[in-house]
Amino acid sequence: MATKPLGGADNSIDSGPAIARAFVAARSEARALPDYPGQVPDGMDAAYAIQDEAIGLWDDQIAGWKIGRIPDAWLERLNAPRLTGPIFRRAVWTATEGETMDFPVFEGGFAAVEAEFILKLAKDAPADRIDWTAEAAADLVETLMVGVEPAGSPLATINVLGPPVVASDFGNNAGLILGPQVADWRDRLMDLTCETFIEGESVGKGGAATIPGGPLEALAFLLNLNARRGHPLKAGDLISTGAATGIHDIVAGQSSRVVFHGVGEILCRAVPAKGA
Numbered sequence: 001m002a003t004k005p006l007g008g009a010d011n012s013i014d015s016g017p018a019i020a021r022a023f024v025a026a027r028s029e030a031r032a033l034p035d036y037p038g039q040v041p042d043g044m045d046a047a048y049a050i051q052d053e054a055i056g057l058w059d060d061q062i063a064g065w066k067i068g069r070i071p072d073a074w075l076e077r078l079n080a081p082r083l084t085g086p087i088f089r090r091a092v093w094t095a096t097e098g099e100t101m102d103f104p105v106f107e108g109g110f111a112a113v114e115a116e117f118i119l120k121l122a123k124d125a126p127a128d129r130i131d132w133t134a135e136a137a138a139d140l141v142e143t144l145m146v147g148v149e150p151a152g153s154p155l156a157t158i159n160v161l162g163p164p165v166v167a168s169d170f171g172n173n174a175g176l177i178l179g180p181q182v183a184d185w186r187d188r189l190m191d192l193t194c195e196t197f198i199e200g201e202s203v204g205k206g207g208a209a210t211i212p213g214g215p216l217e218a219l220a221f222l223l224n225l226n227a228r229r230g231h232p233l234k235a236g237d238l239i240s241t242g243a244a245t246g247i248h249d250i251v252a253g254q255s256s257r258v259v260f261h262g263v264g265e266i267l268c269r270a271v272p273a274k275g276a
Contacts, residue, residue: 117208176238177268
């Protein structure tokens with residue numbers, strides 16, 4: 001994928017702009033990074049500053065946002081229950097029933113599949129509102145879909161190094177596969193369940209109730225965070241609300257099947273990413 005020019009005044013490898021340039025170049029070239037390309041950010045503010053730099057360099061429009069849970073061991077240190085990253089328009093695919101959707105992975109980097117409940121927004125969020133609750137956030141939602149987030153990064157150790165590192169590289173997102181819409185979702189939401197298979201083996205079970213507070217609580221978090229960051233959510237945004245069965249590592253050549261009980265299933269296969 002083509003990127004914008006990577007120039008900038010601060011060329012120190014420990015600078016946020018330099019880290020952002022390194023990640024953007026590696027993603028664009030489908031090239032793994034052997035180590036974190038600079039000083040690891042010490043908190044979420046520093047991580048999102050790097051992410052914002054990278055968003056400015058990436059030559060695509062934001063189609064939505066992924067949300068991920070911050071592990072318990074990091075909660076006190078970071079004072080944040082979740083993190084987020086952008087989902088770009090050219091990396092959103094729609095699955096066809098019975099057909100396998102290929103998605104690219106960074107060979108030598110990190111790749112995983114995550115079962116997701118995806119909210120599509122009906123209207124813009126007020127740019128300055130930062131007091132969202134799950135109940136209020138529900139009023140912004142147009143539809144609920146099921147889907148798969150191909151998590152991915154050129155950095156194999158991205159999850160090992162912790163949530164600030166995850167957030168700094170687009171939230172460890174590599175796209176979004178959209179599945180069927182969920183009928184009557186407002187009545188069914190917290191009863192929805194799913195299961196993920198890789199190479200025919202069950203690797204995780206869960207559902208909307210597995211996501212702490214549920215998908216709407218995740219949306220409320222994102223609304224508040226993104227308003228503070230200057231990225232208020234917009235009508236049409238796709239919000240991937242969190243890994244409902246866990247984060248399941250996958251490598252090029254492997255296939256996954258994600259079953260959403262009573263809704264449908266998504267078939268997908270990891271293939272090597274190609275550079276722009």
